[in-house]
Amino acid sequence: MAMVEVGIRIDLVKGVAFFGIEAVNQRIAAGGRVIEVRPAGAILTKVGAEEDDERVALGGCQFHVVFEDA
Amino acid sequence: MAVPLTAFDLLVKVEALGEALDAFAANAPNRTFCTDGRLARLAFMTEADRRHFLATAGLAPATFARADRHGPAVDADWVEVGRYAGVMAAWRRGDPREPIVVPVAWTSEELEFGTSADVAAHLERLGVDGDVEVYLDRRTGKKVYVGRTQPGLSPDEQARLEVLLREGSDLVGPFLTRRDLGYFERRRVKKGIAKLTAVLAAVPDAWNACWMLGMSYRGLGDHTRALELLRRAYVIDSHQIDVGREYAGQCFFAGAAEEGVRVSRELHARFPADVGLHSNLALALLIGGDLAEAAAVAAAALAREPADAITRALVDFIADVRAGRRPRPARMPGM
Known part of the structure; x- marks a missing residue:
């Protein structure tokens, strides 16, 4: 089972960064078959800290794209 | 890292913007700004809007590239364009393309291109x-x-500016390559400058008015102003050989040798079939002080046109300078 991590990171000024897409496209073009897509988690960015509390912002999310074994 | 291509895109080297990156993003005329950390990108729906933005943005030559989704095409060798992550994209040559960064308001819908x-x-x-x-x-x-990011001119205003451009061109045209202007000729050139300046104020991307103004100020001896205008004309439209040639020449007249060599290299790369620009690069290198490369480039230009007397004279001139028989020139000849 091969797994590719895809997702987005959001910056309201710089833009939205998509990662992992080309790796998925290349596997599909090579005949790979997607058998599952799973949530992998949120991308949190530390934006500050107050005493023991850490302030974070949701900056994106990730997925795992699972391919059938070749 | 990569950015998407939408239509008529403008790609700027992030390191050239430096701390001005945030202001560049904030002052963008539409919501198409994004950056992958290496390229800052804006997209325009018409070439005219991109040209207008370039005419007013104050970007230095060689810090930006024009990339067209249709084609695709790009006018700088430090950018590559192609399909990536399912869309047409651009990235710095030699850089990894991952990830692709798009504007927050971007969608992947295909646009229709029309001439x-x-x-x-x-x-x-x-x-x-x-x-x-x-x-x-x-x-x-x-x-x-x-x-659109720039409203079009009304037909009446367009007609008025065309008359002004024609009158200004007629006034300065006969004197664009003259250096020995008399009192009445200078007065006539100044009248032409006033008309062309009015055109440029209304149409900041009028490269022809900008170029004629630069040439006119050169004729009047104001070489700093001439360089500013010729540089701006080159930024607006770097595909005109005459614009680039005169801009490069003005660099050497205004004491900007390093800039002149860079422009000459760009021109030779952009118009490799033009042997005259090949020779000009050799002359630029000579003036800039790189005698070994000047000799090599001049020899290569002469090999392409062995019967060209000017290039032959340049080869001999460079040999004399290298041998200490002549001083190194500080400006283009004929200026």
Whole structure:
């Protein structure tokens, strides 16, 4: 089972960064078959800290794209 | 890292913007800004809007590239364009392309590309809705929308400016290559400058007015102003050989040798078939002080046209300078 991590990171000024897409496209073009897509988690960015509390912002999310074994 | 190509895109080296990156993003004329950390990107729906932005943005030559989704095409060798992550994209040559960064307001819908001839033949302008021009495609009966960052001129204003441009050109035209202007000739050139300046104020991307103004100020001996205007004309439209040639020459007249060598290299790369520009690069290198490369480039230019007397003289001149028989020139000849 091969797994590719895809997702987005959001910056309201710089833009939205998509990662992992080309790796998925290349596997599909090579005949790979997607058998599952799973949530992998949120991308949190530390934006500050107050005493023991850490302030974070949701900056994106990730997925795992699972391919059938070749 | 990569950014998407939408239509008529402008790609700027992030390191050239430096701390001005945030201001560049904030002052963008539309919502197409994004950056992958290496390229800052804006997209325009018409080439005219991109040209207008370039004419007013104050970007230095060689810090930006124009990339067209249609083609695709790009006018700088430090950018690559192609399909990546399912879309047309651009990235710095040699850089990894992952990830691709798009503007927050971006969608991957394909745009229809039409030439100005297509527009004239098939589209009927219905009007303007905010900053969007609306047309009717007579072939399909559907409405076509073009987002603009710069309103077009009214027909009356366009006609007035064309008259001003023609009158200004007629006044300065005979003196563009003269250096020995008399009192009445200088007065005539100044009248022409006033008209061309009015054109440029109304149409900041009028490269021809900008170029003639630069040449006129050169004739009057104001070489700093001439360099500013010729540089700006080159930024607006670097595809005109004469614009680049005179800009490079003005660099050497205004004491900007390093800039002159860089422009000469760009021109030779952009117009490799032009042997004259090949020789000019050799001359630029000579003036800039790189005698070994000047000799090699001049020899290569002469090999392409062995019968060219000017290039032959340049080869001999460089040999004399290298041997200490002549001083190194500080400016282009004929200036």
